[in-house]
Amino acid sequence: MDNSKTIVTHEKVESNNKSGINYTTVVEQFGCQLIDNELISKVKQVVKKDTLHPVLENNIFFAHRDFDALMDKCLHEKKNNFYIYTGRGPSSTNLHLGHMIPFMTAKYLQDIFDVPVVIQITDDEKYYQTNSNIPFEQYRQYAFENIKDIIACGFNPKKTYIFLNSIQNTHFSHNSVKIQKRIKLQHFKNTFGFTDDDNIGKVSFPSYQMAPSFASSFPILLHPPTDDNPQLDSFYNPISSFFGQIINPDAHKEYLKQLSNMKCLIIAAVDQDPYFRTLRDIAPKINEPKPIVIYSRFIGSLQGKDKKMSASVNNSSIFLTDTSKQVKKKINGAFSGGQETLELHRQLGGNPDVDVATQYIEFFSGDTEMVAKVKEDFRSGQLLSGELKKKCIEIVNNILDEHRQNREKITNELISEFMSIRSLI
Numbered sequence: 001m002d003n004s005k006t007i008v009t010h011e012k013v014e015s016n017n018k019s020g021i022n023y024t025t026v027v028e029q030f031g032c033q034l035i036d037n038e039l040i041s042k043v044k045q046v047v048k049k050d051t052l053h054p055v056l057e058n059n060i061f062f063a064h065r066d067f068d069a070l071m072d073k074c075l076h077e078k079k080n081n082f083y084i085y086t087g088r089g090p091s092s093t094n095l096h097l098g099h100m101i102p103f104m105t106a107k108y109l110q111d112i113f114d115v116p117v118v119i120q121i122t123d124d125e126k127y128y129q130t131n132s133n134i135p136f137e138q139y140r141q142y143a144f145e146n147i148k149d150i151i152a153c154g155f156n157p158k159k160t161y162i163f164l165n166s167i168q169n170t171h172f173s174h175n176s177v178k179i180q181k182r183i184k185l186q187h188f189k190n191t192f193g194f195t196d197d198d199n200i201g202k203v204s205f206p207s208y209q210m211a212p213s214f215a216s217s218f219p220i221l222l223h224p225p226t227d228d229n230p231q232l233d234s235f236y237n238p239i240s241s242f243f244g245q246i247i248n249p250d251a252h253k254e255y256l257k258q259l260s261n262m263k264c265l266i267i268a269a270v271d272q273d274p275y276f277r278t279l280r281d282i283a284p285k286i287n288e289p290k291p292i293v294i295y296s297r298f299i300g301s302l303q304g305k306d307k308k309m310s311a312s313v314n315n316s317s318i319f320l321t322d323t324s325k326q327v328k329k330k331i332n333g334a335f336s337g338g339q340e341t342l343e344l345h346r347q348l349g350g351n352p353d354v355d356v357a358t359q360y361i362e363f364f365s366g367d368t369e370m371v372a373k374v375k376e377d378f379r380s381g382q383l384l385s386g387e388l389k390k391k392c393i394e395i396v397n398n399i400l401d402e403h404r405q406n407r408e409k410i411t412n413e414l415i416s417e418f419m420s421i422r423s424l425i
């Protein structure tokens with residue numbers, strides 16, 4: 001009998017089992033579906049490839065909502081009429097390795113499907129959530145540094161829009177209004193655990209994370225540019241949009257209908273599900289399509305896979321700014337599935353299921369066969385813990401070196417380009 005207990009919320013991820021979170025339980029609790037081989041084959045058919053990135057092949061993205069239906073639609077229509085939506089809630093100037101997973105994957109999917117990506121930077125979110133006196137302006141500073149790390153993942157500037165809630169939420173405020181109207185406070189208390197002591201910003205915030213899941217939140221970005229489309233002009237300027245809607249309501253409706261054919265694929269770790277499962281219930285009530293989601297597992301903390309790597313938990317993370325020496329020290333000290341002594345390890349073998357370095361190799365090596373061999377050799381006792389950690393240190397440092405080089409090239413002009421409103425189609 002499995003007695004493991006798993007807690008996954010938007011703020012907390014924990015299990016009482018060193019092998020990590022029980023993802024089967026999570027899928028059952030949340031009511032989403034597992035990504036299986038059949039679905040992976042469909043993705044391959046759509047993108048016409050024999051193999052996919054290990055984040056998909058190795059089931060690091062393990063759960064979904066309607067991703068199979070989206071792939072069927074792409075196959076049927078012979079085009080990929082969707083955009084990708086992901087985001088970051090800045091809580092410091094630094095991202096950790098776990099944050100890389102959704103962005104790395106969004107960039108990969110942008111390349112293979114050739115679709116637009118919108119990236120929300122919720123500089124309001126952690127300001128509401130934290131009980132410290134950090135001034136709001138500080139969150140913009142965090143956002144600025146985080147945006148550089150996100151761009152350094154290699155997104156296509158022609159097809160990617162990055163926006164900051166505190167300055168750019170006018171685009172989707174009409175959808176946030178509709179969402180807020182349909183959610184009862186009691187529902188949010190149950191879903192997010194809000195209490196009467198919480199500030200009201202925390203309570204209103206989720207609607208701002210939900211609204212970008214509708215293409216109608218981004219009329220300019222997700223509509224092909226046309227010189228003679230008056231609606232495009234009217235949407236661009238909120239005041240003329242207001243008049244356009246009143247003077248020509250039919251054209252306005254037609255315009256929205258066209259946009260609603262464009263589906264949204266959300267990419268996140270599974271802690272973000274409370275937002276999107278709530279939104280999927282509301283979508284039909286406001287005549288919007290349900291967003292599609294794929295969810296990843298969590299990269300474990302350095303202390304063990306029973307907790308996620310988290311910027312707010314001391315010593316749990318490898319940061320993108322860590323030097324190669326720091327990475328070496330952190331991984332050498334990480335929780336190991338190896339035996340106490342060399343003799344015992346050779347005799348009994350190690351346990352890759354609880355071993356932190358094995359998981360980092362799995363997430364970042366990009367080599368499915370190598371991961372299988374590492375696990376097998378560690379389990380048989382042939383590969384020692386120190387040897388396995390050495391491999392892991394090399395892989396992580398290579399990734400961080402490349403990332404640093406990309407980041408150094410990012411200028412303020414490039415950031416402005418990513419943040420400017422233009423058609424991504």
Ligand code: TYM
Nearest residue numbers: 086087088089098099101102120209268269298299308309
């Ligand atoms: P944030 O900033 O906490 O995290 C950014 C993204 O990283 C994922 N993540 C992880 N993935 C794997 N292993 C980990 N240890 C790990 N820790 C965090 C998160 O699931 C997230 O996808 N509210 C969001 C920001 C946001 C967002 C979105 C995320 C706004 N709109 C749309 C996804 C989709 C947040 O605070 O993420």
